Amino acid sequence: MGEENKLSSKQIRALVVSTAVGIGILTLPNRIAIANGNDGWITIILSGLLVIPIIMVMDRIFKMYPNKDFFTIGREVLGKWVFNIFLIIFFIYFIVLMSNIVRNLGEFIKAFLLETTPVEVLIISFVLVTSYIARDNIQIIGRAAYFIYPLILSFVIFLFLVILPEIDFTNVLPVFQSDFSKIPKGIEIAFFSYIGYEILLFALPYAEKKEDNLRASLTGLGIVILIYTLIFLLTLAKYGVHSLRRQTFPTLSLVKEVDLPGYFIENLDGLVMAFWVLIVFSTMAAFYYASGIVLSQLFNTKDHGLFILPIAPIVYIISLIPRNVITLYDSLGRYTNYLGFVTIVVMPFVIYFIGLFKTRRQNK
């Protein structure tokens, strides 16, 4: 592994941001508003904070077994068979997640940009494009993420600036009036909008400076929390809580509200969709790469590039199963959450605690 093939801490930060910010950002404000009303920003921040211990545990695992990658550690700690079962769940999770992403993307593009293009064509072309980058190493994915990361930031800042004349921040009031017993429900929704940080499991071993890993990942997470909270507050300030509950894609609808004088800037939805496809591309690329590498570990091959193209038809077929947009959320969305809970919450903790137990016993 040459020096130039390492991930810098900036790239790790970018990787967290660009993988976490994806399809969720378009629908999150609406679903949080339904669950928690005006106090949704509390849930968004809280569930972001919940991710911190998971990231810390991931970092700890790699500190406990330095210079080993995730798969070697997993096999060593859990044993080959148990770990393989986890890997299979991991693989299914990535497949369902990717199908969810491409189907959502297809539906959005069809609705807002290309009305008569069949959604199948959109999905196939997107999957093929991402398969190109997914064949490369994590370093390449990290660099791509580093390119797209400023795009995400500038998208949010730009949106904030152009929408500022249109909004009324008193709509955020009243605070702390919603039913606090509903916060767990909201956290369930918001927590899964942060998924994507599991790419750290594959990325951290290749970091240039291992001691900066935790700080870089947590900064990335902080930026994601900030972006989500800001988007939520902007949509809430524009629509008020009642209308926000009715907007299916509040972030895109917000863009449609932009109307700077003199016809200078209006009807920005096409432009924003184009930006957004790039953002989803970086999310998809990371997951695609991860699913390939999980498969190559299951089959004990050195190169994961072999498995990338065969995954494409699986993703394509699963993504077309949901009948419409509503069942898309109910089926693929929900399975993603369940599987995600097992793989990105349970698995790191299990590996960490068993590993801790084993290393302590060895030391004695």
Next chain:
Amino acid sequence: MKRILILISIIALIFTTGCWDMVEINQRLFPYSIGIDLNPGEGDPYIITISYPNIYSIGKNATQEDRVYVISTIATSLFQGANQLSTRLQYPFYLKHLRVVIFGEELSKNGHMVREILDGINRDYVINKKVRLLSAEGMARDVLMGALKAKRQQVIEGTLFSMLRNDKWTSRYTAQTLTDFIRDTDMGGVALMPRVAQHGEDLKIFGGCIFKNYQFIGHLGGPENRAVALIRGEVKEDLVDAPFNGAALSYAIIGAKVKRELTNKENSLGLKINIEVEGTLKEYIYEQYSVNRDDALVRKMEEAIAGVIKKEVDRTIKLLQKEFKADALGIGEYLYKFHPKLWKEVSQDWDEVFSDMDIEVAVKVHIRRRGLVE
């Protein structure tokens, strides 16, 4: 061999790229305003009237003279109407640049139908949600037809839209976008929509129509709309006249601040509204000697203007409270935001509570500038 392959793929790229959804811009019609009326006769419920600019009349080598075309049909919904009309026209309609939707008077009175139409516009992917809403006096179709005849007002981007864009120069009407209209209704159950009517040769936008739960219940005149804007703190530039020392004092409002304060008395809700108006002196009688150097005189003038504004505001509040029982003043919204606990108690029968509410208005006027002569 490799070179040939690369060459083939480059050539293939040239011929295979393209866009599935490509439509040339001149093969689409871009309606600016749509009018919707209740169909008084037999058949489908709505009359959809669409006005669109004629792109062949623009530019130096214009081939046609009519700048705007208006066409109408009877249909079951706005989209159905647009669809039906495209069988009569050379190109299909593309609603992305739709600016103005006009509701006919009879249609406005039917809350159910207004909701149907608003849902359709709001649900559609293409239509810009900043589309301005208008309520017509009489038929919306007549208003759009009238826009054709109003030669002086004719602009290619749509007469009505240009007028609505200019609402920052007056407070006689307040342009209402679709999103804001729905948001206002969500908050207090009431929203305003500016009113449009044929006035001689021209079109005129004035006052506001009160929609309670999406149903038209009555209208406000221009001065009343200004009073509402004052109370909501949304007032823009406008002129107020006040009699003073036997002459008419003309005063230009350039902005206003509003502070609302809940004054809870026993059993009844009380609200104090403090309005502070900023502005300049526009016109007073020309005197031989410079008169308004004196601050005391300016203060008297301020009082006189404040009196006029207060009277107007009080009258409007009374009208809304007693006659319409409709909170177009945003008081429900204020309670919801700043006194949420109280709002939970009163929101159930807000209309009744609002009409019994004790609203006190205090107006303070500042004359900051007095013009070029003293």
